[in-house]
Amino acid sequence: MKYGLHILIFFIFSVHFTSAADFSIKPTGGSTDYKVGDEILFEFNLVTENISYNAIEGNLRIDENFTLQQIITGSSVISAWIENPSQSKDNIVNFAGIIAGGYDGTGTIFNLVLTPKKSGELKIFTNNNFVYVNDGNGTKISVPNLQTSINVRELLPEEKNNKFNLKDTTAPENFTVEVLKDNNLQDGKYVLIFSTTDKGSGIKSYEVTEGKKVFKNVSSPYLLVNQKINERIYVKAIDYSGNERVVELNAQKQFCIANICINKKIIVLILAISFMVFLIIWKKQSQSFKKISENIS
Amino acid sequence: MNTEIKKFNIKSVVIIFLLGFLMFFLFQNLNTDSAETSNFTVTIVPAPQCFDGQDNDSDTFTDFPDDPDCSSYTDDSENADSPPPSGGGGGGGGGASGNPPETGITFSGRAYPLSKITILKDGVIAVETISGPDAKFRVSIADLTPGSYNFTVRATSANGVTGTPFSFPVLISQGATTDVTGIFLSPTIDVDKLEVKKGDDIVIFGQSSPESNITIEVNSENQFFVNTESDESGAYIYNFNSAALEYGAHSSRSKANITTGESSGFGAKVAFRVGDLNIAKDPNQVTCRADLNNDLKVNLVDFSIAAFWYNKPLFGDIIIIESNCLNSDGKINLVDFSILAFNWTG
Numbered sequence: 345m346k347y348g349l350h351i352l353i354f355f356i357f358s359v360h361f362t363s364a365a366d367f368s369i370k371p372t373g374g375s376t377d378y379k380v381g382d383e384i385l386f387e388f389n390l391v392t393e394n395i396s397y398n399a400i401e402g403n404l405r406i407d408e409n410f411t412l413q414q415i416i417t418g419s420s421v422i423s424a425w426i427e428n429p430s431q432s433k434d435n436i437v438n439f440a441g442i443i444a445g446g447y448d449g450t451g452t453i454f455n456l457v458l459t460p461k462k463s464g465e466l467k468i469f470t471n472n473n474f475v476y477v478n479d480g481n482g483t484k485i486s487v488p489n490l491q492t493s494i495n496v497r498e499l500l501p502e503e504k505n506n507k508f509n510l511k512d513t514t515a516p517e518n519f520t521v522e523v524l525k526d527n528n529l530q531d532g533k534y535v536l537i538f539s540t541t542d543k544g545s546g547i548k549s550y551e552v553t554e555g556k557k558v559f560k561n562v563s564s565p566y567l568l569v570n571q572k573i574n575e576r577i578y579v580k581a582i583d584y585s586g587n588e589r590v591v592e593l594n595a596q597k598q599f600c601i602a603n604i605c606i607n608k609k610i611i612v613l614i615l616a617i618s619f620m621v622f623l624i625i626w627k628k629q630s631q632s633f634k635k636i637s638e639n640i641s
Numbered sequence: 642m643n644t645e646i647k648k649f650n651i652k653s654v655v656i657i658f659l660l661g662f663l664m665f666f667l668f669q670n671l672n673t674d675s676a677e678t679s680n681f682t683v684t685i686v687p688a689p690q691c692f693d694g695q696d697n698d699s700d701t702f703t704d705f706p707d708d709p710d711c712s713s714y715t716d717d718s719e720n721a722d723s724p725p726p727s728g729g730g731g732g733g734g735g736g737a738s739g740n741p742p743e744t745g746i747t748f749s750g751r752a753y754p755l756s757k758i759t760i761l762k763d764g765v766i767a768v769e770t771i772s773g774p775d776a777k778f779r780v781s782i783a784d785l786t787p788g789s790y791n792f793t794v795r796a797t798s799a800n801g802v803t804g805t806p807f808s809f810p811v812l813i814s815q816g817a818t819t820d821v822t823g824i825f826l827s828p829t830i831d832v833d834k835l836e837v838k839k840g841d842d843i844v845i846f847g848q849s850s851p852e853s854n855i856t857i858e859v860n861s862e863n864q865f866f867v868n869t870e871s872d873e874s875g876a877y878i879y880n881f882n883s884a885a886l887e888y889g890a891h892s893s894r895s896k897a898n899i900t901t902g903e904s905s906g907f908g909a910k911v912a913f914r915v916g917d918l919n920i921a922k923d924p925n926q927v928t929c930r931a932d933l934n935n936d937l938k939v940n941l942v943d944f945s946i947a948a949f950w951y952n953k954p955l956f957g958d959i960i961i962i963e964s965n966c967l968n969s970d971g972k973i974n975l976v977d978f979s980i981l982a983f984n985w986t987g
Binding site: 396398399401418419421423424426440442443444445446447448449451452474476477478479480481482483484514517519522524526527528529530535537538539541543544564565 | 761763764765786787788789791793806808809810909930933934941942944945946948949950951957958959962968975976977978979980981982983984985987
């Protein structure tokens with residue numbers, strides 16, 4: 345009774361307080377009839393009102409009786425992931441990322457496809473989550489922990505499981521690749537910098553090849569093996585549905601001083617123009633010299 | 642015993658109520674410093690049914706040319722009974738299908754006269770244009786992949802001052818045209834002194850849309866609101882007397898509104914101090930805020946440098962860079978990334 349009153353008072357406050365920022369986790373689709381073996385899509389959203397946030401970090405703890413099938417970052421509000429959401433052994437998904445320019449509204453952080461392994465009440469928790477105000481000072485705000493649960497029943501012999509099917513035939517967004525040489529990155533060696541988004545299933549991985557070697561799985565910033573950067577470089581972005589976008593960096597034609605790389609064609613063009621200008625000036629000057637010497641003589 | 646329990650209960654209830662009010666007060670007074678937004682409007686012209694990516698008539702066929710009931714991409718009905726669109730040509734000739742409608746977005750609004758307008762799509766520069774002498778701009782992005790985007794509109798005035806960017810999320814649907822109108826970027830703002838001698842004037846100045854009514858807020862124990870007007874070049878200036886302000890740190894921000902009723906939100910704050918001296922602010926002083934590689938841009942390169950040192954012990958030049966350009970706490974964590982995201986230029 346004593347604690348009941350306390351809980352009631354807290355409940356009243358929790359109803360009337362709109363926290364500065366909240367997360368929401370909810371299964372999509374109208375049905376609430378979940379069976380063992382179903383593939384259920386959960387939306388994990390950031391919910392804010394009148395305050396813009398530009399960075400988030402935290403983790404999701406998923407009931408051990410769920411199998412995490414897929415993490416979909418395709419519709420995410422996150423511009424760049426510092427810690428890409430990925431599955432750990434103990435069904436914990438850690439994540440951290442930034443939203444360039446800030447975000448105010450309700451937007452997807454990522455979606456999860458989960459499959460119940462057992463019947464009963466299965467839960468998902470958010471834990472130790474923070475958002476950062478888009479105020480230029482990195483003001484850190486704690487987000488209240490959240491718990492969502494669904495009731496799962498056994499699959500009857502005549503029933504079939506619901507399967508999640510994401511139709512994504514679109515390649516990741518086009519992107520640029522930069523060669524960078526900075527003393528604060530990989531001991532001042534040449535690195536590749538790249539990032540893109542995919543509006544469907546989300547970016548699964550990047551692959552790079554230098555010259556005619558095979559593509560290998562990498563992440564940005566990527567330390568170039570060939571520090572002479574005299575070979576063609578290809579960067580491939582692959583989404584979770586297997587769609588690819590390949591971007592070519594013709595490093596062979598790049599000329600780099602400090603951390604600035606210029607296409608060699610442009611350098612040749614500048615040198616050619618400079619040479620022609622020099623020739624014209626020299627010709628004019630030699631003509632005027634001739635005239636002066638003729639006048640004197 | 643019962644009385645003790647009652648006393649305990651009443652005390653606890655009072656404490657919980659006090660805690661509750663404290664929490665309420667804290668949340669109400671959360672000083673975010675983030676800029677306000679203008680009253681912009683988003684209008685979406687949906688795609689024709691035969692190019693919206695949906696099976697509208699549930700016949701298992703979606704859009705032109707897969708759905709036999711669609712005569713072209715611009716046919717607005719997947720239903721077999723509906724007449725073909727006027728001027729659609731009918732007859733199923735090869736050229737009758739035309740081109741599919743473009744999936745795009747258009748932004749229009751007001752910034753500063755002849756300012757450079759930059760639109761960032763998910764943090765990447767998508768398009769740039771120059772506003773007119775009346776500060777109005779209109780710019781489009783075509784060929785977008787359907788999905789949710791976070792767009793940022795930023796303006797840099799003719800004299801190189803960048804105002805507070807304006808970001809908003811938009812869901813783009815296949816074949817739909819999205820029109821974002823009524824964007825009104827906050828005025829730029831600066832002050833002539835880092836410290837003003839109490840009783841002297843501090844000059845608050847900036848740029849907005851021409852002939853706008855500018856409201857300047859000066860934060861103090863009591864907030865002060867003063868009004869001035871921008872001239873035909875959008876420039877405004879106000880001499881604020883500091884006699885009414887207490888000694889210590891203060892800030893100011895401004896917003897604009899015009900006779901048509903359009904108004905901007907308040908922009909970011911500019912800081913100054915009230916003290917015993919007048920210390921001029923060097924207008925040419927460049928800060929490296931979040932620009933880790935000193936290329937006057939804050940983008941993926943800076944993000945990569947910060948990500949490389951994320952949660953690692955710092956050594957070498959990065960210690961000085963973190964101290965000068967980030968929050969100077971000797972480590973790179975999410976706070977530094979938040980500063981980077983705030984200053985993001987793309």
